[in-house]
Amino acid sequence: MAVLELYRRAAWRDTRAQPARPVSEPSQWSFPLNQPDSTARRRLLKRIALAASIGAVATANLRAADAADLPLIAENDPVATAVKYVEDGTKVKEAEGNRCDTCSLYAGKDGAAQGPCQIFKGKAVKAAGWCASWAPQM
Ligand code: SF4
Numbered sequence: 001m002a003v004l005e006l007y008r009r010a011a012w013r014d015t016r017a018q019p020a021r022p023v024s025e026p027s028q029w030s031f032p033l034n035q036p037d038s039t040a041r042r043r044l045l046k047r048i049a050l051a052a053s054i055g056a057v058a059t060a061n062l063r064a065a066d067a068a069d070l071p072l073i074a075e076n077d078p079v080a081t082a083v084k085y086v087e088d089g090t091k092v093k094e095a096e097g098n099r100c101d102t103c104s105l106y107a108g109k110d111g112a113a114q115g116p117c118q119i120f121k122g123k124a125v126k127a128a129g130w131c132a133s134w135a136p137q138m
Pocket of ligand 1: 040085091099100101105106117118119125129130131132133134135
């Protein structure tokens with residue numbers, strides 16, 4: 001729902017709930033969203049926050065669905081060789097036991113064999129993989 005529509009509905013409900021006032025009295029209800037304690041303002045902000053959170057969850061779900069379809073990056077891909085990527089980190093002493101699934105740049109699901117990596121756009125890496133850009137999760 002568009003934000004403008006949310007504003008219109010919130011403003012309309014807020015003005016309906018207010019008592020009638022003389023015409024000569026300065027309006028304090030004309031712009032309900034300007035009032036710091038306005039229920040319409042609170043309602044609108046809640047709806048904006050809700051819409052934003054729903055959007056974030058939907059985007060995350062779409063990303064997870066897309067991640068399953070990503071092709072694996074090849075070890076001999078020029079981008080992969082530039083960061084010394086390997087599919088099995090145990091074969092590289094330099095990895096020191098670190099793996100892609102413990103890297104802050106890895107975006108695969110827990111327990112998945114592979115997942116997306118932020119440095120390889122449109123490609124997946126092995127969860128057991130490793131590269132020289134490995135960074136600890138915070
Ligand atoms: S940046 Fe992290 S997740 Fe990506 S390939 Fe390197 S170690 Fe794996």
